[in-house]
Amino acid sequence: MHKKAALSGFLGSTLEYYDFSIYASAAALVFPSVFFPSGNPTVALVASLATYAVGYVARPIGAFVLGNWGDRHGRKNVLVFALLLMGFSTFAVGLLPTYSQVGILAPILLVALRLIQGFAVAGELSGASALIAEHAPAGRRGFFTSFSLQGTQAGSILASAAFIPLSAMLPAQAFHSWGWRVPFLLSALVVIAGYLIRRRVAETPVFLQEAKEHVVPQAPIVKVVRESGWTIFRAILMGLTNVIGTTAAVFGTAYATQPSYGIKMSPATYLWMPVMANIVAVILIPFFGKLSDRIGRRPLMIFGSLSSGVLSFAYLWAISQRNVVLTLVLAILMWGVLYQMWNATFASFFQELFPTRTRVTGFAISQNIGLLIVAFLPTIFTLVAPPGSANVPLLIGGLTLGLAVISAIATWATRETSHLSLDALDTADRSVGHEAGAAAKTA
Template structure:
């Protein structure tokens, strides 16, 4: 397999640092963990804390819906962030966009910890919360695209999948950290103290993100091939999104559709939690039990992601993504059936199979595969726009599931399972229609 991707001309070699995949992977891992700590922390707080302090209502259902709506707002702003930050990363450097995205995310999350409550300033409190959530969504849109581009371009061709998988592993670790910080506070503090001041502590800890983001990512080096391209002026020829829409609209659409594979997580870790714990469905599991289910799923993913990243380098990414997506989509219905059987042991087994193994076959490899679909001059934009547009659409799947299988309806596991499987089949078809990158160097893909 060739290892000559992005060869640098002799006249530039003396001015450009050599490739350093280990340092790039570590930067992506730590950055992903810190940035997704912020993003996941908000999701937990929107469920556990914010309904009472930002959206008080005589009807608790209204308060919960309003709070969760601000969580969804973060996905609405992600496509805009993908366009702006993707262009910045393609035109001015992967390192610059990664530093900016992390600092912006850290600022927004820290500011949430300083917000006045509804009881202090009235409707201004939720308005400010929505604004900060929009900033969070904007910032996170540039994280994975920039990090995975930097890692892919630093890595030897034979190990692109392995090194790139660490940025995905970092995002899982970030979710675990958010759970590990917030839940002990919720367990130790009385409810009134948690709502008065305790909830602010995890958000104020984001000051660490601001400092760590600057220290870690200022030391990262741009990939040599990107610097060489910048020297020749190729990286700044056009606004990247316009060139993608003109030259690669089919690639963009296929990557958006492939992103729908995230329906597996939407069906299991979002709708599945609601199905298991909400009184209307009558299953009867507690919220704490399913927080442990979610934690176990994330822990299993941390172990399997680099394994599947490495395997994708050996056997190719397309078939691994297709196998993981189809099997995960098929077994998602089995996971919901396990919930319906009220067997917590069976639920743990199924969540490890579905989320910890099969979905990670796709999740560990998609970032590398998406990066390989776009040439260097538009790589960050192509990845960021397709992934975040796909995620914005996918964020509506749990609402659709609730609409087609509301509380009181029959055969919920079958209905949601078949719907999830159908979406995964469509995503798998888009994968098979995409160009194979097996055995190709990045230089071969520069077309």
């Protein structure tokens, strides 16, 4: 069953993150001219990147709701619902009218659907990785849980690849008129495939046993904050390493391709960068997951954060020099290799930090609040280093590295969990919870 759960996690995450990731490419490539006034290109770019970030505003809300659902009613149920909701909202984006057709209503509708996307995706990785981790045999949680992260990268590959032939073969006018809509409309197929995959996976024995032996809390969010509040805070800080992905894929795309920055890399050429980096990531993620079972989660996460943060300077400098080959090589090394040491490991690590009864909630809240912070960084980066700035690599590279350092410190301050069974982790957390409750009553 653990192999079936891993396959379901991989395929489900691939499909859902395809839906979520195509928005990032569209926000950098076409949304500034499609959904916003064309008078000021800088304002249009900032506004478009802000709508990308808006999707992360809804993610903490989705984490509360869907995490609660996953801890009370099971991991499988929340995954099916999240996938259906994501497919609907993404398909609807492909049907939206443009700014020239309906004016301000166009970006309003775009923001509303992006909020629904963010709400839906908040339950995906937390539920999928919990399903896999709880099915996985002892000593192999890192390896099997990494498949859910492998799926997110595969989804990003499909999302970027969906735009490559359209932007390369269609005239610019056709691509901006209707070509960009095609990847969004394909979400109808995603919904069908994802539903068929998810409905066949069994609920985890660990969850069923926990529900049988202990009363499932009516509000897991209250329990997880009371018992694991400090853990949530550290996990949020650890999640700041996701700045590597937004620096590379979102701000990097805008910096390289938007005319206002003057770099003028071809969008079709530049779209190959995340594809190549993610292909390398898909290959390496299971290896890093397996390695984390042997040497621990913390060493990989700390080294991955710091090394990829340092390399962001060189990556942005290569873009500024219009060196496509060097940009591609550095992107693959920074994003496809070094960052994946962290990315392949954090899901199993976060799952092990929380007990079964609040596992999905704790993971979802930690991950999505961290992502909310990171999601606004491309917009902040654009304001800090707007078009015309001469020191973009130094400014944005410095901010990226600073956040990576904070993440590494938070990881260093957290206990290693790879050698412990879920039962042992649950027992330890119950003891902590009983001690905290007794102390509260005494006080």
